Amino acid sequence: MTTTLASSLRTQIDRRHDDLVELTRDLIAFPTINPPGDAYQPCAEYLGNRLKDKGFDVKYVRAKGTPGDSDRYPRINIVARREGKHPGPCVHFNGHIDVVEVGQGWSVDPFAGVIKDGKIFGRGACDMKGGIAAAIIAMEAIIDSGHDYAGTLEFSGTVDEESGGFGGVAYLAQNGWFDKSRVDHVIIPEPLNVDRVCIGHRGVWWAQIETHGRIAHGSMPFFGDSAIEHMGDVLHRFERDLYPALAARLTDMPVVPDGAKQSTININSIHGGQDERDDGALPAPCVADSCRMVIDRRFLIEEKLESVRGEVKDILDNLSKTRENFAYTMTDLFAVHPSMTDPERPVVRATSDAIHQVMKKSAQIVCSPGTYDQKHIERIGKLKDCIAYGPGILDLAHQPDEYVVIDDMVNSAKVMALSACTLLGGNTDD
């Protein structure tokens, strides 16, 4: 009796346990911090060299002229493609190689890949180098299983996801790399937990609001007009009118965690008056003639960007009418529309079935509170068969002492291998 494809893949992946751990640690060791976009090239080449050894055709794509791209910090993406013996669909794994800044509060070296209690610690362990490593092991297991798959396995390691993805997936999509003629199904191993399939995300609108005042001597504030006090009233109106309205608006999208099922707004920053000086000198006593605030509004698939924007503008326009000398400007910084893949699409079903097969429980279908590169694949690439699925734990992303659980990586690699083989037309029944 011959062993089934499914059990052969699982065996292949179990054998690669140590390789998976070392691959993850190697990836963590590249300090691909964004901004500024450090070590992108060596990290991309490391991935490219590994995949070349497995018969992939490897291309490096520099996103020339995109935000942050320079000779010192080139935006280098890697795309690796391996066609099977027979024609068929293409399953594409995409992972971002950039990580966010380290921040304070670490108990271990964030780039040493420390192993403790069955976990690998490091900046990017969870978001998302552990996921990239699991996807690569999954593809290598398919190749080494000897399965004569029909179609193509493809991987892209992309940059700048943490700063909007413009030099990464957006650039590749604009240049045809995600066209329907070459890619059919996309799995992005972002950290959404090993037993969940993520089908999309809420939308984002960032804007800067500036209130204007008139400068005067700080000892005689009555001769000026404080932009900070005007902004205080904006905050007050937000708390009084906007926050309750947003909290009452719930989505039918399966967003996790529960708190993100409603519309939300965060005030990312606020600054009024003169800049703080870093030379220790005291600022001069002046009434602030400007106060700027950056807002981060996350919106639901049931909302339209225009109404999201209009709701904030209405509050400001109302203040213009009712508050003496109130003047403001509002500038859009960027916007991303919500994205949601139909749960009946093949990649969702294949991955859910594989989770059930590997983990013996039903997959949870979720949406992400924040955005990720799916937006570019859907909006620019026009590709509808895309999910995020990976081993990391969502709540740990961007935190100090970020880690990925090794068993979760092994399980997710099995899920990705089974799912890919199903999508490539293989029989993955036990």
Ligand SMILES: [Zn+2]
């Ligand atoms: Zn991520």
